[in-house]
Amino acid sequence: MPRRKGLITTYGTLFAVKTLGRLGEREAIRVIDGIVNSKVEIGIGDDCAALDVGDRYLLITTDMMAAKTHVPKGMSPYDIGWTLVAINLSDIAAMGGIPEGVVAAIGITRGHPIDYLEQIVDGMNDCAQRFGTSIVGGDTKEHDSLTLCGTAIGHVKKDEILLRKGAKSGDLVVVSGELGTAGAGYFSLKRSLGLSEAEGVLKRPWPRIKEARVLASSGVVTSCMDISDGLSSSIYELSKNSGLTYEIDYASIPKAKEVEMAFHDTERQKSLVLNFGDDFELLFTVNRESEEELRRLSVKADCPFSVIGKVTSGEENILVDDGKREKLENLGYEHFRTRQS
Amino acid sequence: MPRRKGLITTYGTLFAVKTLGRLGEREAIRVIDGIVNSKVEIGIGDDCAALDVGDRYLLITTDMMAAKTHVPKGMSPYDIGWTLVAINLSDIAAMGGIPEGVVAAIGITRGHPIDYLEQIVDGMNDCAQRFGTSIVGGDTKEHDSLTLCGTAIGHVKKDEILLRKGAKSGDLVVVSGELGTAGAGYFSLKRSLGLSEAEGVLKRPWPRIKEARVLASSGVVTSCMDISDGLSSSIYELSKNSGLTYEIDYASIPKAKEVEMAFHDTERQKSLVLNFGDDFELLFTVNRESEEELRRLSVKADCPFSVIGKVTSGEENILVDDGKREKLENLGYEHFRTRQS
Numbered sequence: 001m002p003r004r005k006g007l008i009t010t011y012g013t014l015f016a017v018k019t020l021g022r023l024g025e026r027e028a029i030r031v032i033d034g035i036v037n038s039k040v041e042i043g044i045g046d047d048c049a050a051l052d053v054g055d056r057y058l059l060i061t062t063d064m065m066a067a068k069t070h071v072p073k074g075m076s077p078y079d080i081g082w083t084l085v086a087i088n089l090s091d092i093a094a095m096g097g098i099p100e101g102v103v104a105a106i107g108i109t110r111g112h113p114i115d116y117l118e119q120i121v122d123g124m125n126d127c128a129q130r131f132g133t134s135i136v137g138g139d140t141k142e143h144d145s146l147t148l149c150g151t152a153i154g155h156v157k158k159d160e161i162l163l164r165k166g167a168k169s170g171d172l173v174v175v176s177g178e179l180g181t182a183g184a185g186y187f188s189l190k191r192s193l194g195l196s197e198a199e200g201v202l203k204r205p206w207p208r209i210k211e212a213r214v215l216a217s218s219g220v221v222t223s224c225m226d227i228s229d230g231l232s233s234s235i236y237e238l239s240k241n242s243g244l245t246y247e248i249d250y251a252s253i254p255k256a257k258e259v260e261m262a263f264h265d266t267e268r269q270k271s272l273v274l275n276f277g278d279d280f281e282l283l284f285t286v287n288r289e290s291e292e293e294l295r296r297l298s299v300k301a302d303c304p305f306s307v308i309g310k311v312t313s314g315e316e317n318i319l320v321d322d323g324k325r326e327k328l329e330n331l332g333y334e335h336f337r338t339r340q341s
Numbered sequence: 342m343p344r345r346k347g348l349i350t351t352y353g354t355l356f357a358v359k360t361l362g363r364l365g366e367r368e369a370i371r372v373i374d375g376i377v378n379s380k381v382e383i384g385i386g387d388d389c390a391a392l393d394v395g396d397r398y399l400l401i402t403t404d405m406m407a408a409k410t411h412v413p414k415g416m417s418p419y420d421i422g423w424t425l426v427a428i429n430l431s432d433i434a435a436m437g438g439i440p441e442g443v444v445a446a447i448g449i450t451r452g453h454p455i456d457y458l459e460q461i462v463d464g465m466n467d468c469a470q471r472f473g474t475s476i477v478g479g480d481t482k483e484h485d486s487l488t489l490c491g492t493a494i495g496h497v498k499k500d501e502i503l504l505r506k507g508a509k510s511g512d513l514v515v516v517s518g519e520l521g522t523a524g525a526g527y528f529s530l531k532r533s534l535g536l537s538e539a540e541g542v543l544k545r546p547w548p549r550i551k552e553a554r555v556l557a558s559s560g561v562v563t564s565c566m567d568i569s570d571g572l573s574s575s576i577y578e579l580s581k582n583s584g585l586t587y588e589i590d591y592a593s594i595p596k597a598k599e600v601e602m603a604f605h606d607t608e609r610q611k612s613l614v615l616n617f618g619d620d621f622e623l624l625f626t627v628n629r630e631s632e633e634e635l636r637r638l639s640v641k642a643d644c645p646f647s648v649i650g651k652v653t654s655g656e657e658n659i660l661v662d663d664g665k666r667e668k669l670e671n672l673g674y675e676h677f678r679t680r681q682s
Binding site for chain 1 (some may be wrong): 359366379402404438446451452454455465475483484486492494525672
């Protein structure tokens with residue numbers, strides 16, 4: 001590779017190089033998946049890798065956060081630590097898992113005060129404890145900008161695992177909680193709108209561990225993932241995994257009240273609800289006969305579960321909005337590309 | 342914390358702040374250990390965390406590498422990927438474990454060509470395969486400088502786990518392979534000395550998975566760790582864990598032939614052998630009656646195991662060199678502080 005790079009520099013053919021900025025994250029992942037000879041059968045392209053350990057799957061997931069690119073201004077070191085653990089636990093939740101432990105690597109500058117590190121670790125520790133697990137190990141390295149990497153492990157009974165694939169045509173599409181909250185929080189922080197509850201959701205994501213366990217043991221969920229990069233992106237992922245299409249009714253999506261406070265413009269509101277992400281809610285499908293059962297599960301989990309559409313065998317994913325049918329574009333957050341709004 | 346930071350800026354009391362540069366990595370780890378309420382009983386301060394899963398321990402370890410601070414010039418993206426996996430597997434080896442899988446998070450700039458990422462993943466994949474495991478998942482994020490974080494999991498039977506603690510006074514101190522190779526490789530790269538074999542060891546660390554399994558199942562090893570940050574640092578760690586002292590005979594340390602080629606000065610040679618690190622050899626202790634058994638294990642593992650000293654109940658760790666007894670200072674590599682040489 002250094003040779004190739006040399007050539008490029010020498011002959012100035014920079015525009016011929018397929019950089020990550022041009023290709024985007026999904027293409028990068030496709031390339032990686034093409035190289036890796038993995039022994040795992042379940043978990044490739046899912047929220048966690050799943051290793052067969054007898055009657056259970058061992059779940060493992062990792063997430064890196066670079067403060068400069070992934071941390072909104074206004075987040076305290078405590079929030080950063082909490083978030084690192086929360087987003088990893090959310091991946092365990094997405095597979096229906098029970099967390100077993102989290103390890104965290106912290107890259108930090110030598111100029112950072114030790115209190116800053118302490119508060120990051122406080123946030124990590126509190127989040128892990130809140131969701132029934134703990135920080136079991138880690139690594140601290142010097143870095144020129146604050147960078148955190150968390151890895152969560154968990155387990156799930158084989159017959160309870162929730163995967164991105166598995167939906168059947170006619171299944172109902174369901175979302176937990178409300179969407180747009182974290183996005184509204186992001187713009188509130190950016191423009192000092194004072195939407196403190198929404199800011200709180202952005203700063204301290206809440207992994208749906210308990211709710212996912214209720215769903216996993218119910219037997220009615222046919223596929224599941226967490227919404228980290230936005231609803232439209234998650235619908236795209238489920239569609240890719242099931243080989244089916246999804247028809248979403250915009251009016252049925254539970255929207256945070258702060259969405260209207262963040263933007264007057266309805267198109268921007270819509271973009272917030274569909275594309276922003278960071279809500280870490282569960283997006284899942286259930287058998288079409290399970291609507292009654294879904295209500296019972298919602299009570300049991302103490303969490304709203306809203307039907308927002310259905311699985312179809314159409315040409316493309318559709319958004320029905322105010323009677324109009326439009327293509328539901330995958331406009332969710334993608335790394336290496338510029339953030340919308 | 343932001344409040345405190347504000348105060349510091351306002352009143353200019355910057356020198357009162359305990360930064361990581363002033364405190365160093367070991368102090369940072371002490372602070373973290375003080376905060377974390379971990380459920381694990383084994384593995385705090387060890388090479389891996391160990392979770393109790395019935396008849397076995399599940400081992401988990403994580404390591405972050407920032408290209409700017411941890412990657413010597415001259416390493417290809419393939420080497421970087423290989424190294425990330427190797428250093429994590431070395432931690433699994435240090436506990437006597439069998440690797441089960443590796444996840445890797447890659448933070449990379451949008452300007453990097455996709456080939457560069459491909460070669461990193463090639464190196465990761467080849468290293469994992471070479472040591473009987475695979476890359477089971479990962480994360481790719483945008484970062485302003487190349488940053489990799491790997492996490493390896495593995496398992497070990499409860500009665501075979503190798504820990505940093507456990508040595509008894511009179512035990513023999515043993516090292517696998519040779520020391521100073523990676524250090525000689527580092528200076529060879531830096532000064533174009535052409536010591537290609539040593540450079541190879543630096544660029545492609547070789548985790549002692551197979552050798553550690555032979556040791557773990559032998560029953561004669563009383564404590565073990567891998568030498569990532571240098572022999573003097575590892576002796577310090579074993580000493581801290583056992584509450585005992587270590588007496589090392591400099592002449593008995595197996596030294597790479599390249600050490601003399603890298604430096605004429607014997608003091609610099611000595612520093613390379615004692616303090617440089619990156620050799621990823623095993624440092625362990627065995628019962629004093631096990632010298633004969635150690636020779637058999639060395640044949641079985643197809644790896645030199647050299648006795649370099651003994652465990653004592655003295656005042657401090659001692660290096661015996663040319664008849665002189667001197668204190669063996671902990672001068673191994675520590676993050677947040679300037680590298681020696």
